[in-house]
Amino acid sequence: MASLLSPTVTTVQHNLKCTSFSLLRRTSPNNFCLYFNRLKGYHGRCNAFFGNIPDDLLDNAINLDQSLSQSPIFQSGIMQFQKVTGELSEMQRWESLVFAGLTWIYLTARPGVLIGAIDAYLFAPVQLGLDSLSGRRSLKRTDFVIGDKLGEGSFGVVYSGAIVPKNVTVEERVQKRGRGKTLELDERFKEKVILKKVKVGVQGADECGDFEEWFNYRLSRAAPETCAEFLGSFVADKTSSQFTKGGKWLVWKFEGDRNLADYMKDRNFPLTLESVMFGRVLQGIESLKRNALIIKQIMRQIITSLKKIHDTGIVHRDVKPANLVVTKRGQIKLIDFGAATDLRIGKNYVPNRTLLDPDFCPPELYVLPEETPSPPPEPVAAFLSPILWLLNSPDLFDMYSTGIVLLQMAVPTLRSTAGLKNFNVEIKAVKYNLNKWREYTRLRPDLTILDLDSGRGWDLATKLISERGSLRRGRLSAAAALRHPYFLLGGDQAAAVLSKLSLTK
Numbered sequence: 001m002a003s004l005l006s007p008t009v010t011t012v013q014h015n016l017k018c019t020s021f022s023l024l025r026r027t028s029p030n031n032f033c034l035y036f037n038r039l040k041g042y043h044g045r046c047n048a049f050f051g052n053i054p055d056d057l058l059d060n061a062i063n064l065d066q067s068l069s070q071s072p073i074f075q076s077g078i079m080q081f082q083k084v085t086g087e088l089s090e091m092q093r094w095e096s097l098v099f100a101g102l103t104w105i106y107l108t109a110r111p112g113v114l115i116g117a118i119d120a121y122l123f124a125p126v127q128l129g130l131d132s133l134s135g136r137r138s139l140k141r142t143d144f145v146i147g148d149k150l151g152e153g154s155f156g157v158v159y160s161g162a163i164v165p166k167n168v169t170v171e172e173r174v175q176k177r178g179r180g181k182t183l184e185l186d187e188r189f190k191e192k193v194i195l196k197k198v199k200v201g202v203q204g205a206d207e208c209g210d211f212e213e214w215f216n217y218r219l220s221r222a223a224p225e226t227c228a229e230f231l232g233s234f235v236a237d238k239t240s241s242q243f244t245k246g247g248k249w250l251v252w253k254f255e256g257d258r259n260l261a262d263y264m265k266d267r268n269f270p271l272t273l274e275s276v277m278f279g280r281v282l283q284g285i286e287s288l289k290r291n292a293l294i295i296k297q298i299m300r301q302i303i304t305s306l307k308k309i310h311d312t313g314i315v316h317r318d319v320k321p322a323n324l325v326v327t328k329r330g331q332i333k334l335i336d337f338g339a340a341t342d343l344r345i346g347k348n349y350v351p352n353r354t355l356l357d358p359d360f361c362p363p364e365l366y367v368l369p370e371e372t373p374s375p376p377p378e379p380v381a382a383f384l385s386p387i388l389w390l391l392n393s394p395d396l397f398d399m400y401s402t403g404i405v406l407l408q409m410a411v412p413t414l415r416s417t418a419g420l421k422n423f424n425v426e427i428k429a430v431k432y433n434l435n436k437w438r439e440y441t442r443l444r445p446d447l448t449i450l451d452l453d454s455g456r457g458w459d460l461a462t463k464l465i466s467e468r469g470s471l472r473r474g475r476l477s478a479a480a481a482l483r484h485p486y487f488l489l490g491g492d493q494a495a496a497v498l499s500k501l502s503l504t505k
């Protein structure tokens, strides 16, 4: 739904910007009708840029506008407006227009003060209301059965599990199978989930769990396609097996069997992902190029998701292959938002605190300069956030980690923990200059994949893995990375689209 609406919203914004000058000067109900008719005229042309805008959505907007423009309140408002503007001199009119334009630019600049306010004061309460009505906010221990342990971080333990269907009593049998334990449930337990138990009695664990929950709700409104679907949370009502009374659990939809780190352990990576990403084996292409296309498609998805979360003010701060789940349909989903920070309102931002995996962490260590003070109250922080983003580009933090993911995927000797640690020692010694590292390294890396197409992949890597410049830039943002020549030759996109077409046949 969000992806359906966003092109429409963008189109309307675009048209509003284009015509706001003439509109404001000649505002009348008829002009608004005219404006929307013109908008409809633009529709065809804008579709070419923004994708398909459903006709019924636009018609609804036009109908809504026509009835609004005929309402007495609207008409008297317009008359008031005309009276006020009529009393202004030409100069004053221009000044107010410039002021309104600048205000609009400020409020819509990244990370979006205006949309942030709408989200916080409208969308979040509506989501809470709808979730409460649908029962999503009243999950309980007995709704789930717990299976294998998948991982353990400092603040939580992650399990696979399933939703207990209504009117079913749980007959849970855990069988020894292969190396691990497997939860054996009959076919009624179809809906697989992932459950994270927030550690009890560990300092900072509760806070981290609360932040992770908050970020998941926030992302389910702002960029749901980028992350695992969040189902909600519950507090265990009694102590039994893995449950501790009072302990908090977070629940997600099960998105896929393996994350990118699991796939990278395979000797045949990235070819093991070929049919997952493209729905089939790419025929008639030599294996080196196939490898390159798979890696490019993964990178494109990671960076596209990062662009979306950065646009809304969130920096993930823990981008690494283990936090990228690969779905059955070849989508890469971001998980683990326990370390994320929302720099639109300063959520989970504590100066001088670094929570990260040192193997993927950029040289600056912190998302904002160390001297940045603790955030002020949320509305004030939100109002100042465009300045903070402009001055500090905190999103570039994630882009360094993304560069390391690219390097690991493309260079087999850097995929192991030891290989990556050696790389990190070497890159630090050459002050994070990847070109110098290439001359100096003793790791004898095979860079063939990055050197394809006149070294576009290598060039992208050098622009992601670098120190920040004097203006805290000097590294590509997600939006700039997507415009890099590496992504312009869209062979991976063509293969992905073709595979979707053949799947829908």
Ligand SMILES: Nc1ncnc2c1ncn2[C@@H]1O[C@H](COP(=O)(O)OP(=O)(O)OP(=O)(O)O)[C@@H](O)[C@H]1O
Residues within 6 Å of the ligand: 150, 151, 152, 153, 154, 156, 157, 158, 194, 228, 229, 252, 253, 254, 255, 256, 257, 258, 259, 322, 323, 325, 335, 336, 338
């Ligand atoms: N929604 C999901 N669908 C499928 N697998 C998932 C999902 N969420 C988590 N996982 C799997 O569980 C693992 C651990 O999850 P997560 O990273 O959130 O836990 P963690 O305790 O914070 O671990 P760490 O701190 O080591 O990153 C992931 O690497 C992934 O393989």
